[in-house]
Amino acid sequence: MIKSLKSIxxxxxxxxxxxxxxxxxxxxxxxxxLELDKIGLNSVGIVIIISFFVGGVVxxxxxxxxxxxxxxxxxxxxxxxxxxxxxxxxxxxCLILAGKVGSNxxxxxxxxxxxxxxxxxxxxxxxxTSFLILPKIISAMFFFPFLIIISMSIxxxxxxxGGHAVGVSTADYLYxxxxxxxxxxxxxxxxxxxxxxxxxxSVSAYFGYFTKGGAINVGVxxxxxxxxxxxIILIFNFILTDLLxx
Amino acid sequence: xxxxxxxxxKFDGNQxxxxxxxxxxxxxxxxxIGESGSGKTTLLKILIGLYDLDSGTxxxxxxxxxxxxxxxxxxxxxxxxxxxxxxxxxDYMTVEENIMFPLTMFTNQTEEEKLDRVNFxxxxxxxxxxxxxxxxxxxxxxxxxxxxxxxxxxxxxYLLCDEPNSGLDxxxxxxxxxxxxxxxxxxxxxxxxxxxxxxxxMEIGEKIAFIYNGVIWWEGHKEELINSDxxxxxxxxxxxxxxKRLKKS
Numbered sequence: 001m002i003k004s005l006k007s008i009x010x011x012x013x014x015x016x017x018x019x020x021x022x023x024x025x026x027x028x029x030x031x032x033x034l035e036l037d038k039i040g041l042n043s044v045g046i047v048i049i050i051s052f053f054v055g056g057v058v059x060x061x062x063x064x065x066x067x068x069x070x071x072x073x074x075x076x077x078x079x080x081x082x083x084x085x086x087x088x089x090x091x092x093x094c095l096i097l098a099g100k101v102g103s104n105x106x107x108x109x110x111x112x113x114x115x116x117x118x119x120x121x122x123x124x125x126x127x128x129t130s131f132l133i134l135p136k137i138i139s140a141m142f143f144f145p146f147l148i149i150i151s152m153s154i155x156x157x158x159x160x161x162g163g164h165a166v167g168v169s170t171a172d173y174l175y176x177x178x179x180x181x182x183x184x185x186x187x188x189x190x191x192x193x194x195x196x197x198x199x200x201x202s203v204s205a206y207f208g209y210f211t212k213g214g215a216i217n218v219g220v221x222x223x224x225x226x227x228x229x230x231x232i233i234l235i236f237n238f239i240l241t242d243l244l245x246x
Numbered sequence: 247x248x249x250x251x252x253x254x255x256k257f258d259g260n261q262x263x264x265x266x267x268x269x270x271x272x273x274x275x276x277x278x279i280g281e282s283g284s285g286k287t288t289l290l291k292i293l294i295g296l297y298d299l300d301s302g303t304x305x306x307x308x309x310x311x312x313x314x315x316x317x318x319x320x321x322x323x324x325x326x327x328x329x330x331x332x333x334x335x336x337d338y339m340t341v342e343e344n345i346m347f348p349l350t351m352f353t354n355q356t357e358e359e360k361l362d363r364v365n366f367x368x369x370x371x372x373x374x375x376x377x378x379x380x381x382x383x384x385x386x387x388x389x390x391x392x393x394x395x396x397x398x399x400x401x402x403x404y405l406l407c408d409e410p411n412s413g414l415d416x417x418x419x420x421x422x423x424x425x426x427x428x429x430x431x432x433x434x435x436x437x438x439x440x441x442x443x444x445x446x447x448m449e450i451g452e453k454i455a456f457i458y459n460g461v462i463w464w465e466g467h468k469e470e471l472i473n474s475d476x477x478x479x480x481x482x483x484x485x486x487x488x489x490k491r492l493k494k495s
Contacts, residue, residue, distance in 0.1 A: 024351055112336075120334040123294055124348045124400075125323040 011206045017129040018137070018202070031135035039101050039136060039201075040143030044150065046100060047093055051084075051151040054092075055158025056165075058083050059173075063166040076168050077176020080159040082185070089151040090189040091237050094196035097144065098229040102204035105136055106225035109208025110218040118209070133205040137198060144197035145190045152189070188244045195240060196233050203229040247272050248293065248404060248436055253302035255288060255460075262288050264460045266302070272403075272436040275427050275450045279441060280457035281482060286440045289457070290408055293438065294326060295319050306404065324352055327397030327435075329407040329426075333389040335381040335396070341368070342377035345396045352400065367395035371425060387418035391425070398429060405430065405437040411446060423449045444483060447471065456482065 022028035062079045109132060112118050121128040156177060163173045204225035211221040248270040255263040262285045270276040278286045291297045293304060295311065304311040306322060314322065335344050345364045349355055355363070368374055371391040381389060390410060397405060407426060411419035427450040430437040441447065447454065451468035456479050458464075464471075464479045471483060 027350055115332055115337075116330045116334040117336055119291075119296055120328065120330060120336075122296065123323050123326060123328045124351065125320040126351055127320070 007206075010210060011202075014129055014133075014206055014209060015202060017127060018133045018205075020127060020130050022130060022134065023126060027131075028135065031131070032139055035135045035139035036143055038104075039139050040147065043097060043100060043147060046096070047147050047151050048154050050096060051089065051093065051155040052158035054088055055080065055084060055155030056162030057158075058088070058155075059159040059162035059168065060166050063163065063168060073168055073172040074176035074179060076163060077159070077173040078179050079176075080163075080173075081156065081177040081181070084155040084159070085152055085185050085189055089148045089155060090192040090196070091233070093148060093151045094144070094193060094200065094233055095230055097147070098196075098200045098204075098233060099226050101140065102200050102225045102229045103222045105201060105204040106208040106211075107218055107222040109133075109205055110211035110221045113209060113211045114214055114218060129209065133202070133209070136205060137201045140197040140201045141194050144193050148189060148193045152186075191244065192237065192240050195236055199232050199236060200229045203232060247307055248438065249303075249305040250289075250293070251303040251305075253289070253292060253304070254300045255285075255292060255297065256300055257288075262460050263292070263299075266457075266460075266462055268455050268462060268465065270436050270438050271453055273431060273434045274452040275430050275437045275439055277439050277441060277447060277451045277454045278457060279447055279451075279454060279482070282442065284457045285460045286442075286457055287408060290406055290438065290440045294323065294328065294406060324348075324400060325403045327400065327402035327405045329390070329393050329397050329405070329410050331409045331412055333381070333393040335389065335392060337381050340378050340380055341373070341384070341392050344381070344392060345399050348396070348400045363399060364395075367399050368392075370398065370429070371395045386414050387421065390414065390422050394422070394425060394429070398433075401433070402435060405435045407437065407439045409441055409443075410439060411441070411443055416445060419443065419445060420449055426450065427452075447483070458482075 059076060059080045062076045062083075066076060066079075109118075112132070118128045118132070121131060159177075160170065160173050164170075207221040207225040207228070208218075211217050250266055250268045250270070253263050253266040254261070266289060278289060280286050288297060292299050293311075299312065302312070306325075309322065311319065311322065335341075336347065339347065342361075342364050345367055346360050349360045349363060353360075364377065365374075368376060371394050373388060373391050373395065376384075376388070376392075381392070384392065394410075405426070410426060411422045414422065423446050426437060426439065429435065439446065439450070448468055451471065453467055454465060454471060455462050456464040456471075456476075458478045464474060464476045466474070471479070474480065
């Protein structure tokens with residue numbers, strides 16, 4: 001319990017240092033561009049692949065479970081749309097990104113810690129937290145919403161192809177995904193995404209920054225980063241859903 | 247000059263440094279020697295504020311480091327060059343980018359001026375035309391020399407070295423030692439070298455502090471060290487057969 005409270009305290013002290021003014025804006029913006037590439041662009045491929053297949057599978061499973069002839073076929077498109085926009089794209093994709101991006105951040109910063117690169121940055125007079133962590137947080141909070149929009153779009157395309165396989169016509173599917181659509185669902189999904197992006201980057205950076213020891217401890221930090229950011233995402237998913245949808 | 251007065255440091259109730267007082271003089275290679283675990287690295291990290299001390303004072307010339315706020319410490323650190331045991335080069339940057347990093351962060355020099363400075367520093371450590379190599383492509387000795395080039399790129403007034411020749415062959419180790427001594431004398435830098443390598447001590451030990459169980463047990467220069475009758479110092483310095491024979495002769 002005391003250890004957990006100490007960790008939470010350390011996290012907030014670190015975050016206070018992270019949000020300080022960058023020492024040199026030209027270097028800071030260069031770091032953001034690098035992180036956009038590393039955290040954002042490098043994740044586009046996996047997001048497309050997963051979203052496409054999950055979209056397809058959701059449609060097939062919904063179709064199988066709605067085989068009653070009384071139920072109109074367009075409901076399959078509607079169910080796929082709501083599953084993807086409300087939950088799969090913002091939450092599940094962010095959980096996957098917690099694994100990919102979170103472990104990457106924790107191991108990168110952790111390795112820098114154990115090889116004294118962070119000490120070297122501090123000794124030069126640079127605020128290491130702001131220099132290393134802030135660009136990652138900003139990049140993720142900026143780019144993850146685009147990834148989620150890509151995920152929603154590709155997921156719906158996957159759903160359309162999946163629907164074809166089980167006899168849902170294009171007209172029914174398109175009618176379904178447009179039926180009773182609330183644009184607020186997108187706002188809700190993107191709000192969750194921005195919060196999750198902050199959780200993934202800051203929690204992973206915390207575990208990396210406070211790594212002690214050697215290579216084994218970097219691995220431990222990386223695992224902890226994924227586990228804790230996933231748990232925190234699930235908790236915040238519950239809170240945000242209750243706050244934003246009920 | 248770095249003046250250290252009555253430094254105490256405990257880790258988990260264990261006294262690591264006990265009443266350490268010493269003056270590190272400019273233009274000289276000041277050596278901290280002692281067995282592994284004696285508190286050398288802790289002292290070095292306290293000097294630059296990576297560890298907080300329990301009590302005592304550290305002065306950089308007239309400036310009291312221990313009374314400074316973090317922002318002031320960061321400003322002072324721009325006058326300090328540090329050479330880490332493993333080099334601590336940024337592995338995603340090339341040699342040129344590593345050396346250029348402090349210049350980019352703290353000066354308003356043009357790209358051309360920065361490149362001139364990088365080439366000057368690389369030339370000073372005899373590593374011309376290695377600008378575009380990554381740290382992973384360098385040998386141990388080259389890595390240390392790039393780290394020295396980065397440490398001197400901002401014209402530091404103070405140079406701190408943590409076991410600069412660990413893991414190097416004797417010939418390269420002497421090369422690094424001599425380079426540190428030359429740079430110290432050339433720019434009148436206050437250099438602090440943390441080592442347990444007796445070759446280094448004999449090569450560049452102009453002022454030496456021997457730490458034993460967290461206490462400065464002996465201080466002097468290399469000639470005095472050879473003739474000292476301090477038991478703990480002799481046990482450390484003349485641990486090897488070779489040095490025992492040298493002492494007898």
